[in-house]
Each structure stands twice: as C-alpha cells, then as structure tokens.
Amino acid sequence: MEAQKVDMFIMSNGKYFESHQINAIREGLLALDDSKWAMLSTIQFKDPSTILIISILAGSVGIDRFMIGDTGLGVGKLITCGGMGIWAIVDWFIIQKATREKNMEKIQRFLYY
Amino acid sequence: MNRNKLYSILLIACLAGYTWLYYSIITQKSEVKSAEVCLIKHFTGVPCPSCGSTRSVVSLTQFDFEEAFLFNPLGYLVAMIMLLSPLWIIIDVIMKKNSLYIFYQKVENTLRKPNNVILFIVLILINWIWNIKKGL
Numbered sequence: 001m002e003a004q005k006v007d008m009f010i011m012s013n014g015k016y017f018e019s020h021q022i023n024a025i026r027e028g029l030l031a032l033d034d035s036k037w038a039m040l041s042t043i044q045f046k047d048p049s050t051i052l053i054i055s056i057l058a059g060s061v062g063i064d065r066f067m068i069g070d071t072g073l074g075v076g077k078l079i080t081c082g083g084m085g086i087w088a089i090v091d092w093f094i095i096q097k098a099t100r101e102k103n104m105e106k107i108q109r110f111l112y113y
Numbered sequence: 114m115n116r117n118k119l120y121s122i123l124l125i126a127c128l129a130g131y132t133w134l135y136y137s138i139i140t141q142k143s144e145v146k147s148a149e150v151c152l153i154k155h156f157t158g159v160p161c162p163s164c165g166s167t168r169s170v171v172s173l174t175q176f177d178f179e180e181a182f183l184f185n186p187l188g189y190l191v192a193m194i195m196l197l198s199p200l201w202i203i204i205d206v207i208m209k210k211n212s213l214y215i216f217y218q219k220v221e222n223t224l225r226k227p228n229n230v231i232l233f234i235v236l237i238l239i240n241w242i243w244n245i246k247k248g249l
Contacts, residue, residue, distance in 0.1 A: 082151075
C-alpha cells in the first residue's frame with residue numbers, strides 16, 4: 001500500500017492503538033495489497049476514552065467489558081457487583097489498555113487473514 | 114485473552130469469592146452487620162442487579178434453596194461457577210487440555226447472538242426490578 005495512505009490511516013487512527021504497536025501496524029499495512037484500502041477504511045475501532053467514561057459510570061454492571069467484546073468477563077462483572085466493587089475500580093485504570101488491545105486484535109485479523 | 118490468562122483470572126476470582134464467603138458466614142454467625150461492598154448501592158441507595166447474591170450463596174451453603182432463590186437467583190449461577198471452575202481448571206491443567214477455555218468461548222459466542230442478548234438483558238432487568246421491590 002502507498003506510504004501516503006498508510007500515514008493517513010496512522011494519523012487518523014493512531015489513538016486507538018498502543019504507541020509501541022503503531023510501528024508494526026505501519027509495516028503490516030505497507031506490505032498489504034492496495035485493493036484492501038477500501039476495506040481497511042471501513043473497520044470501526046472502539047474509542048478508549050468513550051469506554052473509560054462508560055467504565056466510570058456503569059462499570060459495576062460490566063457494560064464496559066460488554067462493549068469492547070469481552071462478553072464472558074462482562075457477565076462475570078455483572079453477577080458479582082463489579083467484582084465486589086474492587087474489579088470495577090481496577091478496570092478504571094486498565095480498561096483503556098484492554099480496549100487498545102482489542103483494537104489491535106481487530107486490525108491483526110485484517111492484516112494477516 | 115488466552116487460556117492461561119483466563120484460568121488465572123478465574124482462580125483469583127474464586128479465591129476472592131471463597132474468602133469473602135468465609136468472612137460473610139463468620140459475620141453472619143456473630144450477628145455483626147456484614148460490610149456492604151456494592152458501589153451502586155453506596156452511591157445511589159438503589160440495589161444493583163446482583164445485590165443479595167452473597168446472602169443467596171450463604172443460604173445455599175446451609176442448603177436453604179428457597180431462601181437462596183428469594184434473595185437473588187443469580188446466587189445459583191455464582192455458586193455453580195465457584196464450585197465447578199476450580200475443579201475444571203485443575204483437571205485441565207493436569208491433563209494439559211483447554212476444554213474450559215473452549216467452553217468459555219462457546220458461551221461467549223452464544224451470548225453474542227442478538228436473540229440471546231435480548232433474553233439475557235430482559236432477565237437481568239426483571240431481576241433488577243425484583244431486587245428494588247424487595248429492597249435488598
């Protein structure tokens with residue numbers, strides 16, 4: 001794929017990924033065929049800041065985990081009152097990283113399959 | 114999420130659950146009011162969908178199934194997970210298999226289907242309304 005397109009993608013979607021992953025994404029995209037650009041620009045990523053707000057407001061019932069696609073952990077959080085309140089508070093600090101990892105999984109599925 | 118991460122999360126959760134259960138039974142016997150840990154209940158005064166599941170599990174340990182159901186039906190689910198998952202994990206680790214992990218993924222995929230999502234949400238909402246009416 002053209003370097004210009006890849007840089008454009010990185011610029012507009014960089015906030016959805018961990019900073020140390022961006023280089024790998026860039027290289028993967030450069031090696032990709034140009035015909036996949038249309039598909040790539042339709043992928044929807046979850047915004048870590050939105051998820052953080054959800055986590056603060058409705059974390060005790062696990063909505064944040066459901067939203068990023070961790071259904072199993074979401075159910076776990078729901079039936080234990082957010083892990084007796086402890087897990088809910090821990091998640092305020094790690095949910096952004098978890099969201100970025102989920103986004104990475106999403107783009108990896110696109111890059112390598 | 115890979116297999117080992119899921120298993121350690123489940124084991125830690127079960128360990129915390131058993132510690133909490135032990136503490137609740139002790140405080141219930143000495144009739145000291147047990148600590149309330151639910152964030153939603155602390156902040157809003159309204160019980161959350163899973164409030165009462167500790168009391169439900171405590172009733173289950175005394176084989177009082179009816180009282181357990183009246184406190185919170187989710188207690189059955191919690192008790193089942195607490196009983197089954199450590200055993201299943203130990204068997205999996207010894208046999209070097211990942212059957213629990215596969216089962217977990219299957220459950221996740223079933224829950225994600227739109228019909229099941231709606232059913233699940235409706236059940237949880239009914240339980241929540243019932244909780245608020247009971248005033249747990």
